[in-house]
Amino acid sequence: MTNHNPIQRVQCNVKTCKYNNDGHYCTASSIQIQPMNAKNVQETDCATFQSNNMQG
Ligand code: SF4
Numbered sequence: 001m002t003n004h005n006p007i008q009r010v011q012c013n014v015k016t017c018k019y020n021n022d023g024h025y026c027t028a029s030s031i032q033i034q035p036m037n038a039k040n041v042q043e044t045d046c047a048t049f050q051s052n053n054m055q056g
Pocket residue numbers: 012013014017018019020021025026027028031046047048049050
């Protein structure tokens with residue numbers, strides 16, 4: 001579900017996500033980050049990501 005207000009205190013640069021606003025902000029109503037046992041920044045992902053590419 002999208003929300004017009006960016007999540008405060010979260011900057012996200014993932015322009016290919018349908019929730020992203022201009023490469024700066026997330027407009028999802030909430031986000032989930034995983035996995036639970038991530039050991040470094042590369043392993044940490046936004047599980048709420050959804051592609052804004054209509055092809056999937
Ligand atoms: S849902 Fe995740 S990847 Fe998409 S804009 Fe928000 S924080 Fe970024």
